[in-house]
Amino acid sequence: MTLDGHLKVGLVSALIITSYSTESIEITAMMAIAIFIGNVFPDFSEMGIIRHRTYTHFHLYYVIGILACIYVAPIYPSDYWVLLKMLCIGSLTHIACDWPYYSGIPLFKPKRKIPLFNLPFDGYANKIIEHGVVLSGIILFLHFSIR
DSSP states (O other): OOHHHHHHHHHHHHHHHHHTOOSOHHHHHHHHHHHHHHHHHHHHTSTTTSOTTSGGGOHHHHHHHHHHHHHHTTTSOOTHHHHHHHHHHHHHHHHHHHTTBTTOEEEEETTEEEOSSOBOSSSHHHHHHHHHHHHHHHHHHHHHHOO
């Protein structure tokens, strides 16, 4: 997915997840920022050092991060655990959106990528997927928030 697509999906993800937040308004705003940053984190954390779509796109690291936040938060209470969990959720959203393209994402080993559809980044298929994800998210948000 392109950077533009990840930014759009990050905004929609932040909108959907924070709309169901029971935290204070300050923490909810920080959650939205953490989800948005998480949506671009796997790409920007490589910093030209790590090969693209390897360790930074390995979903298991983020799942372990979420589980750690869930089980450590009761022991060491802090609002930072919620923010770290949202960063991991945003990163998982990024990884899910990257799966259909080119070489895929690492599913079982960090250096072995498995493609879903092997779509190119340019072209109509990319635009359809990017806009489809964003529109689906907005429709879901509106469906569940307007009752």
